[in-house]
Amino acid sequence: KIDMLDFISNEKRTHYAGNLQKTNVGETVTVMGWVHRRRDLGGLIFIDLREVSGTVQIVFNPENEEVHAKAGKLRNEYVIAVTGKILAREGGNINRNMTTGEIEIEAKSLLLLNKSEPLPVQINENVLADENLRLKYRYLDLRREKLKNILLLRHEIVSAIREFLTAERFFEIETPVLMKSTPEGARDYLVPSRVHNGKFFALPQSPQIYKQLLMIGGFDRYFQIARCFRDEDLRADRQPEFTQLDMEMSFVTQAEIFDIMERLFKFIFKKTINVDLQIPFPQLPYKESMRRFGCDKPDCRFGMELIDLSEIVANSEFKVFSGALQNAGSVRCVVAKDCATYSRKQIDGLTDIAKHLGGKGLAFVKYQEGDLQAGISKFLSDEEKKNIIKKSGAENGDLILFAADSNKIVFKVLAEIRNHFGRELKLYNPKEYNIVWITDFPLFEYNDDANRWETAHHMFTLPKKEHLKYFDNEADYAKIEGQLYDMVCNGMELSSGSIRCHNIDIQRKIFDVLGFAEEELNDKFGFFLNALKYGTPPHGGIAPGIDRMIMIMTGAE
Numbered sequence: 135k136i137d138m139l140d141f142i143s144n145e146k147r148t149h150y151a152g153n154l155q156k157t158n159v160g161e162t163v164t165v166m167g168w169v170h171r172r173r174d175l176g177g178l179i180f181i182d183l184r185e186v187s188g189t190v191q192i193v194f195n196p197e198n199e200e201v202h203a204k205a206g207k208l209r210n211e212y213v214i215a216v217t218g219k220i221l222a223r224e225g226g227n228i229n230r231n232m233t234t235g236e237i238e239i240e241a242k243s244l245l246l247l248n249k250s251e252p253l254p255v256q257i258n259e260n261v262l263a264d265e266n267l268r269l270k271y272r273y274l275d276l277r278r279e280k281l282k283n284i285l286l287l288r289h290e291i292v293s294a295i296r297e298f299l300t301a302e303r304f305f306e307i308e309t310p311v312l313m314k315s316t317p318e319g320a321r322d323y324l325v326p327s328r329v330h331n332g333k334f335f336a337l338p339q340s341p342q343i344y345k346q347l348l349m350i351g352g353f354d355r356y357f358q359i360a361r362c363f364r365d366e367d368l369r370a371d372r373q374p375e376f377t378q379l380d381m382e383m384s385f386v387t388q389a390e391i392f393d394i395m396e397r398l399f400k401f402i403f404k405k406t407i408n409v410d411l412q413i414p415f416p417q418l419p420y421k422e423s424m425r426r427f428g429c430d431k432p433d434c435r436f437g438m439e440l441i442d443l444s445e446i447v448a449n450s451e452f453k454v455f456s457g458a459l460q461n462a463g464s465v466r467c468v469v470a471k472d473c474a475t476y477s478r479k480q481i482d483g484l485t486d487i488a489k490h491l492g493g494k495g496l497a498f499v500k501y502q503e504g505d506l507q508a509g510i511s512k513f514l515s516d517e518e519k520k521n522i523i524k525k526s527g528a529e530n531g532d533l534i535l536f537a538a539d540s541n542k543i544v545f546k547v548l549a550e551i552r553n554h555f556g557r558e559l560k561l562y563n564p565k566e567y568n569i570v571w572i573t574d575f576p577l578f579e580y581n582d583d584a585n586r587w588e589t590a591h592h593m594f595t596l597p598k599k600e601h602l603k604y605f606d607n608e609a610d611y612a613k614i615e616g617q618l619y620d621m622v623c624n625g626m627e628l629s630s631g632s633i634r635c636h637n638i639d640i641q642r643k644i645f646d647v648l649g650f651a652e653e654e655l656n657d658k659f660g661f662f663l664n665a666l667k668y669g670t671p672p673h674g675g676i677a678p679g680i681d682r683m684i685m686i687m688t689g690a691e
Contacts, residue, residue, distance in 0.1 A: 152188020211250035321365035382675035428549030433625030435562030577616035631676025
């Protein structure tokens with residue numbers, strides 16, 4: 135037997151619950167939603183009705199016997215429709231924690247539209263169920279206020295993007311999802327073709343090739359809210375499918391791209407979360423970023439920069455230092471303020487971080503009572519101690535941590551140690567948004583394991599004009615810088631872009647460095663090289679990650 139409830143009705147919702155205000159007092163309204171909370175005071179029954187716009191309190195008076203009796207049978211997450219008169223709440227009855235806290239609805243009629251069994255996961259921000267269970271019942275988890283607000287913010291952000299870029303004369307154009315596979319850094323997801331037996335489509339890692347073809351096609355300014363697919367290992371800020379704002383412009387300079395992006399982000403942040411970003415954003419060359427912070431995505435909300443001690447310890451008796459320098463490495467340190475009280479167990483924990491990242495370990499000293507003590511202090515001469523204190527700026531009570539290895543390992547280890555202390559010591563304001571441009575990346579990097587040159591970002595980047603001469607000698611490849619740039623916010627890469635290679639001769643030189651045979655080149659990129667022959671305009675672009683943007687704006691981990 136089917137319990138018909140009241141779901142067959144002619145009632146029509148007149149208002150969204152969360153939009154009701156004191157100006158609506160005296161009106162008769164019909165609202166629909168879920169029973170969020172029920173309180174039975176013996177006489178009056180109070181229900182908090184929840185839906186996407188918010189929550190409103192409904193009161194059921196025992197004088198209305200039929201409706202009151204029906205309300206007594208309601209349970210959490212039942213779906214109801216209520217018609218009633220809006221009353222003002224006065225004095226201590228006002229709920230300052232609700233946007234509708236100055237009013238309530240006195241119920242005149244109640245319809246039970248659907249029942250709910252007890253939930254397998256509770257809609258409770260303070261006591262969250264196990265994540266796997268919440269993912270299994272994702273549709274219930276989405277009823278939580280926090281997740282609901284994140285998805286609504288996402289809608290507002292995408293709407294703001296479209297509003298701004300349309301006003302800047304960009305055209306929104308969709309590109310294919312089933313496409314030809316092109317090597318762009320990550321593994322492709324493949325889709326078998328039913329028509330062409332044994333052949334596959336690839337899902338796009340990004341619309342890179344397509345947006346360049348659109349520039350060749352003369353569309354001048356393109357954007358797309360693009361789905362991208364990469365078969366990569368997961369991280370907190372990386373997932374198999376994600377969304378990016380894909381942009382490309384013809385006849386554009388790097389400075390013009392920076393200007394558009396800065397004004398776009400200022401517009402988005404102000405319109406959606408009422409934050410005023412200061413523009414222009416600072417610019418930091420890649421080499422300087424590595425030297426100061428050990429990485430190309432620095433969190434610039436706090437200092438604690440890396441200090442190069444290689445010259446000071448060049449002749450050190452401490453074999454870890456001298457050995458690293460003899461192998462063309464470096465010795466660098468960071469200073470953790472007021473952390474000389476760290477126990478051996480805490481320092482061992484930091485050493486484990488270094489080893490996990492490929493380092494051999496982490497040396498330390500404590501600056502106490504005017505001298506460097508503990509750790510490796512006994513291996514340092516008085517002159518070395520004095521110079522380390524002077525160059526590091528250490529003060530009494532500080533902990534100095536050293537890494538000695540190849541530059542690649544030293545940077546990797548100290549960058550993570552620095553970020554660890556940033557979180558541990560709360561060295562930054564978590565509500566601050568610090569955005570910086572990283573510029574002047576190397577175009578190529580050598581892969582020792584594969585014994586070949588690879589692109590640092592991607593292979594369609596225009597080299598700096600003054601570096602074209604370095605293509606003539608393999609020994610100079612590492613000197614070639616591309617017109618590449620990343621936007622970094624709070625230590626997370628938010629966007630990456632470049633001025634593209636629009637000249638076929640230069641593009642072929644890049645492919646030569648990467649070791650493409652002519653047959654492979656024609657098979658994978660013949661269509662693109664052919665397109666470059668027909669009046670390709672200078673062009674460039676960028677692609678901010680929308681998921682990461684929302685992650686940062688909402689403080690999600």
